[in-house]
Amino acid sequence: MTDVTVPPIPLSLQHLPTVGGLVVPWITPRTADGRYLFGSVDHDRMGRALVDRWCGVCGRPLEHRAKQEELHLIQHSSIETGVVSAGRRATVRRRSHGG
Secondary structure, three states: OOOOOOOOOOHHHHOOOOOOOOOOOOOOOOOOOEEOOOOOOOHHHHHHHHHHEEEEOOOHHHHHHHHHHHHOOOOOHOOOEEEEOOOOOEEEEEEEOOO
């Protein structure tokens, strides 16, 4: 018997539907009866994503996604890694350990 573990869903994707414990990308089309067509792309959503600069996975503006990644960086930085916020961008400085 194999042990199948489902990975946790990232906070930035928890607004999306799931199938079998996995997130359904925003750009995935649905059939008339509600099933998702994995491996296919909803061409209307693809066009909107390209024109409006939205993420095809989460369906949010790319700027929003960048902010989420910055927050993740800040929240999970270790004491060994200094995170410096410069305006809207976060940069990571690694301490040199000499040698």
